[in-house]
Amino acid sequence: MSMRVVIVGGVAAGPKAACRIKRLMPEAKVTMVDRDSLISYGGCGIPYYVGGDVADLEGLLSTSFHMVRDANFFTKVKGLEVLTRTEVTRVDPQAKEVWACNLDTGEEMSLPYDKLVLATGSIPFIPPVPGKDLNNVVPVANLHHAKTIKEMVSQGQVGTAVIVGAGATGLEMAEAMADLWGIEVHIVEAAPQFLPGLADPQMARMLEIRMAEQEDIHLHLGASLEEVLDDGQGNACGVIAGGEKIESDVVIMGCGVRPNTSLAAEASLDLNQRGAILVDDHMCTSDPDIYAGGDCVSIKSMITGEGIFMPAGSLANREGRVIGTNIAGGDARFPGASGSFCIKLFGLSLARTGLNELQAKEAGFAARAVIVAQADRAHFHPDQKMMFLKLVVNETDRRILGLTAVGENGDAVVGRVNAVAGLLAAKATLEDLSNLELAYSPPLGAAVDVLNSAANAAENLLEGRLEPLAPEEFIKRLRDPQGSNTVFIDTRAFANAEPFLEAFGDDWVNIPQETLRERWQEVPKDKNVVLVCNSGVRSYESQLILKAKGYTNTVNLGGGMATMNRWAGSVLPSGDKE
C-alpha cells in the first residue's frame, strides 16, 4: 500500500511539504487539511494588498503564472487531496490517525496516517485589555482580515487608525494606510523602539525618524495599550495607551504571534516553554512519525545553537521542503536560522541577520560593534546612496555575529545582509568579511565595498586603533559640552562645519583633516575630544594622527554626521538639516 501522509495546515510549510512528497514519491496519498477556505497565500503581502501594490486578493493567492492556488489547483496540478474548511480536532499518535470536522456540514472524519505533518502556524497575540473584543478591532493574520481592512479603508470608513505594535506587519500596515489612503495613523508600541527584539535600536531609529517625518503618521513609542474604547455601540472608537487617549475609527492589532500548538500539546509532543513544538534537525518531533514546520515550531539559532521562535514564510518554505524530502525517504537537514529579516518603509529599507549588539551580549558573547556609513556603489555614480551598517563581532575569536544595514536602495541593502547570512552559517571571521569578493562595477558596487569597510573598521576596533563614540553618547555630550568637558573637533571642510561653529561656539572647532598634521597642537589635551567628520573615515584617521602625537583623550563619531543626521533627524539646535 502506498504511504499515507496527512498534512495539517495549508499556508506555507504544509503545501511545500505536501508537494515535495508528491514530486519525490508520486504514489503517496497526501491529504492536506486546513480550517480555512483560503489556503497557500502570501500572508506577508497583506499590507501591499491594503496599500494597493497588489490590486486584488487573488494576487496573494496565485502562482507566478496566475493560477489561483485553491483546493482544485493542488488536486489537479499537484495530485494532493485537499480538505478545506476542515478543522483537525485531535491527533491520536497511538492509533496514527487524526480526527477532523467539516466546518460547513459538521461531518466528522478520521484520517489515518503513516506520517503526519503539523504545519498549524501561529495565532495573533491580542493584548488582554478591556475592549479587545469590540468591533473594528482587527488583527492582520489572514486574508479575511485583509479583506475586512481593505473594504473599510476603500469605502472611506477610516479617517484615523490606531495600529498596536511596531513590528513588521504593524509598520507596513501604517505605511499602506497613510500612503495610499491618507489615513491619520497612530502607531502604539510598548517598547521604546520599532521592531523590538528584532532590530538593533540604533538602526531601527533611522526608520523611526523616517516614519516620524510623514505627515499622517504619529508615533507613540514606549506606550503600552491600556484599553480599547467603546463608542457605546460595541465599536472601537480609540484607545488609551501610555496614559494618552487616541481617537480612531479602527484599531489594528499587530502585536506579533504565538505558535498555534494546541493539537501538538494534546498529542503530548514535546514543546518548549513558550509552547513551540520542538523538532530535531530533520524537522521531526518527539514522535518519529510526526514532523512539524513553520510558525508552530522552535528552530535552532545558527549563532547561539539555542532554540528560537522565528515566524517567517521564507523559513516555513525551507522547513517544508526538508520535511517533504525526509518523509519521502531522503535525508535532508534544516541547519537552523541566522535570523534574516528585512523591511521597506517609505523608501527606506532595513535588513538584518544574526544577532544585534544587545542580543549578542545577552547570549554571552564578547560582542563589539561598529557603525559605518558609505556610498552603496562607486561614490561618483549618480545612483549612489549612503548605506549605514552596524556590524557585530565577537572579540575573542573574531567571529561575525550579526549585521544590520539601512539605506534607500533596498535591493542593495538586502544584498549586503544576504551576503553575510551565508558567512554566519559558515561561522566566518572578520578577515573573511574583509576579503569577501563583492562584484564591482561603478553602477553596481564599490571598489572597496561598504561591507569590506565595516569589517576593516571592526578590525581596527578590536586592535584598539578605532575608538568610536555611539550616537546616544554624542548627543548627550553635545547637549552639555561643559558638563562633559568635551570639545568637538570637526575635521570636515569649513563649509560643512560653519553652521555648527555658529550653533556651538567654542565647543565646536574646525580643523580640516588636511591641516591637522600642521595644526595638531591646537587640539587640547585636557578635554575629552570628539573627532567628527561626515562618515567617520577622516575622524578615524585624525584619531590616529593625534594618537601618534601622544593624545589619549580622543574618540571619533562612528558613522559620522551622515549617521547622526539619520539617527537624530538633525543635530543642530535649530532643527535644520545639513
Added chain:
Amino acid sequence: MSMRVVIVGGVAAGPKAACRIKRLMPEAKVTMVDRDSLISYGGCGIPYYVGGDVADLEGLLSTSFHMVRDANFFTKVKGLEVLTRTEVTRVDPQAKEVWACNLDTGEEMSLPYDKLVLATGSIPFIPPVPGKDLNNVVPVANLHHAKTIKEMVSQGQVGTAVIVGAGATGLEMAEAMADLWGIEVHIVEAAPQFLPGLADPQMARMLEIRMAEQEDIHLHLGASLEEVLDDGQGNACGVIAGGEKIESDVVIMGCGVRPNTSLAAEASLDLNQRGAILVDDHMCTSDPDIYAGGDCVSIKSMITGEGIFMPAGSLANREGRVIGTNIAGGDARFPGASGSFCIKLFGLSLARTGLNELQAKEAGFAARAVIVAQADRAHFHPDQKMMFLKLVVNETDRRILGLTAVGENGDAVVGRVNAVAGLLAAKATLEDLSNLELAYSPPLGAAVDVLNSAANAAENLLEGRLEPLAPEEFIKRLRDPQGSNTVFIDTRAFANAEPFLEAFGDDWVNIPQETLRERWQEVPKDKNVVLVCNSGVRSYESQLILKAKGYTNTVNLGGGMATMNRWAGSVLPSGDKE
C-alpha cells in the same frame, strides 16, 4: 631610524598599501612614485565619464568628500611623500634601492628602501595589426585616454565608432557612446560571444540580445581585427574585421590588459608564464622585502587553487590593504579570488562569481549546471523582474562552483552573486545554498528566493529527477522537429501556447499542466518529448508526472520560455515577442 617604504604605482593597490602603512606605522617614511601626473583614480569609471553619468574628470579623482586625490592630498592628509611624473627605471634588490627619473626635468634619483611595493598595474593589449598606431586609435587605459575620447565625442567629431573587444570596458564604452551621444557604434570581437573568458556564453547572450536591440549598436562577434584603415593622412578611418570593412571616425581598443612587470622581470622576481608577478598569500614576491599587488600579480583562484590573472580595482584595493598590514608588522593573508564580476548595459545587469560551466569542466570538475528563471522578489509585487541564474555545481561532492545572474534590477542581481561569493570561499555545498537564509519581505525578496530555487533545481538535477534541455539544443530541435523526432509539449495555458501552435503545427502540443494527470496518454512514447512552460517549474513537474507513468523520453526546457525569449530574442519564426 624609521622604516623606509617605496611604493611604485599610484592608482589602487599602491595608495591603499601606502595609506595603510602610515595609519599603522605613523613614523614610517613612505614614498609613492608614479609616472603619471594623475593618480589614485577610478579607472572603471571612465565609461561613465564619457557617457555623462560623471560630469567631469575630477569626479573620478576625488574622494567621497570631494577632495581631489592628488600628490598634495596624499602628502597633507595621508602623510606620504609623493613623486608624480616620475618613472622608476630600475629596481636593485641587492642594494635595496630603486632608480627613478623625473619625466619633466630629466633628473635621476635613487630611492633606498627597507620594503618595496610594486603596484605597477597593467598595460592595454593592442592587437599587432597594420594601422594600430594611427591617430584616432585610442585605448581606454587611463584618464588621458578618457579625456581624449570625451573631447572627440563632445565636439561632434565622432559619428561612427569601432570598439575592438567585447570585454567590460569595450561594452561600457559602447553604451556610453551610443546612449548619450547617439554615435553609431560597431563592436568587433574575435570570440563568438561577449565577455569571453569571463562570462558564461549562454548568459552573456542575454546581454548580446539586449545590445543588438539598440538602434545605434552593431555587433560583429567572431570577427578578428585584421587592419585599422588609414585615411591617407595618418588618421584611422575604419577597420577590416572578419573580412568586412567598417568605416569609423575613431577606433577604441578595449582588448584587455597584460601585467606591467618589466621592472619585476629585470629585478629577477619570479613571474608566471604570462608575465604576472608570483606572490604568496601575504602578497610577498620571491624577494622577502618586495611585495606586489594589483593588476601586475597572479593571484590564487579560491575554486581551483591555481594562479589566475584578474585585473580589478576591487581586488587591488584588498591586496593593497594586506600588503600594508604585513609591511607594518602584521600578519594579513589574501585568500585568493573567486572571480566576482558585474556589468550593467542598457538596464540589464550580469554578475558572476566562481567558475562558469566551461571553466569548471576545463578545470577537471564533474561540473553540472542548471538555468533557473524566477521573479527577483515576491512575484505579486509590482517591482518584480525576472531574474535568470545559471548555477554550476560539482557532481561528486556537491560543492558550488559558480553562479551567473542576469536581470533588470542590478542591485538584486549583484546581491545574489555576492551571497554566493562568500559561500564559494567557504567551499559550501548545494545544501548550504538551498538553506541560505535570504531576508524576505515582498518588496525586497521572495519567500523561496531564486537562489534557493537554483540550488533546489541543481539538487533535482544531480538526483536524476530534473533532465533539462539547453537553449541551443532547444532551438536546434525546434528548427527541425522531424529530423530530431521531437514533439514539444507546452504545459502553459492555451493563450500562451496559441502562437506556437499556429507556428509549429503538429510539432507543438498544448497540454496545460493542470490537465496532464488526466491527459498524459496523449504524450507520445515514440518521440523525443520536450516539455515547455514559462520558467521551467511546471515542465519539471510534468516531467515527474510522466516519469511516474513510465515515460523515459522527456526533457524539459531549463529556465523555460522566459529564458528562451531572453536568449534568442524571439522563438517564433515571425520574430514576434511573447
